[in-house]
Amino acid sequence: MKILVGYKRVVDYNVRIQVKPDSSGVVTEGVKLSPNPFDEIALEEALRLREKGIASEVVVATIAPADAQAHLRNGLAMGANRAIHVVTDEVVQPLTAARILLKLIEKEQPGLVLLGKQAIDDDANQTGQMLAALWDRPQATFASEIVVDGQVARVTREVDAGLETIEIDLPAVVTTDLRLNEPRFIKLPDIMKAKSKPLETIALADLGVEAAAGLTASHYAAPAKRSKGVMVKDVAELVAALKAKGLV
């Protein structure tokens, strides 16, 4: 079985996000970019399934500008067999991303597609569900455990009420939650090895995907700030303050 992994490049989660003074977006120039944490988890899971003999090949895919090659080399260094780079300078919204990934599915015929539950830049949490709908296949979002048994996967999902387990026929789309696994660290020799692994680039225009009408972002603002309150010296002072506000 082949596994296709969505591997998006995003602003690193440690970066303090600044809104541009003209409100047209957030500052991304000169800011550290990293693989989306949920996508590293997706890749790690795919690698583990390959190490267990369940998967035979792991392919990472990204939809990003031309300068994202180093990002894909990261995924190859982590252990993916191949990489596909769909090149576009446009920011691709989830419905269009799902259409593009569907094209890659048609080309690659994977038995399982692993995506992150959300990209930590747009925080959309949509692409996997949209892809599953367009593909007319099962989805299992927020996965914290995946057990593949032949043509069926049992997936445990982190839902508000607790842990839900569902059974899905393959092929299917699974999106990862944080507790699915801990991604491995990349070792130096692997970075060298990754340089010779196949990396296919496809211009978005050559895929024949119609971009979906998307949302138009008109204005970015910093969130309302909570101001720093007061430090109390002891428990008695804290309780008095809470009593004064009628909170206890």
Add this chain to the structure above:
Amino acid sequence: MSKILIVAEHLNGQLNASTAKCVTAAGKLSPEAIDILVLAADAAGIAAQAAQIAGVSRVLTVERAENAQSLSAVLAPQVAKAAAGYSHVFGPSTTFGKDLMPRVAALLGVPQVSDLMEVVDAQTFKRPVYAGNAIVTVSAPAGAIVATVRTASFPAAAEGGGASVEALSLDVALPTHTRFVELKAGKSDRPDLQTASRVVSGGRALGSADSFRIIYSLADKLGAGVGASRAAVDAGYVPNDMQVGQTGKIIAPELYIAIGISGAIQHLTGIKDAGTIVAINKDAEAPIFEIADFGLVGDLFTLVPELEAALG
């Protein structure tokens, strides 16, 4: 004029409070109608609860055995079909709505507005991005507008409505490729984390599942729900459904007490809308104090029992 369809969230015959929050968000559009769609195996009880919500015009029920569990692959084609004639389709930004609504949007061929936090006009909304570090104003293109409503941004609509309940029959074939196995729900008699007016949360500093007892004990004294940081969940002190933050639950209690939590941005994203934030941490430089209304520096293992005792 807008006509809004809201997909009801329910479990074990109980309507989730998130549905009434979606009604409040929908009301901001001054719509012509707000209808609630109940997909269930046995819908009567849930529909009766939905009909009580003030501002709701009609409650539409679709009863099918396949709807006994909330499987998005099964529900989405029904919602997409029921959406005909509506300008907007809303669901809550809970794991239920996050799982379902994008599948509906894709079937309708439209984008989705995730985590709608403010209505500007019928096409224009505000939503958080970058873990809530920026708020973006977005406009939807022509076509149905599908959105998940950020529940922490809207209070639940009041009771006292008297909507009519109508059975809807939808001619849609449902897939069998997705099957429910089980739900392991964290059993708790404490107030629900997402709707509790007071929440006490513990972090990595608690050190073990056993030590977390002092958090539960303080919460019980306050009649509060209990939450946790991701670090506390990852370390196995508490189950996953207690995680507060960007990738856990976004909550807005009147009182939030963070104990032994450093205040990483991913955690703060989950509590920005809380009324009053109290932080207890031994590190006076901990970032949680930057946003806490009341901060207390010291060792939680002495301060928490002391606080519980002081509450009488």
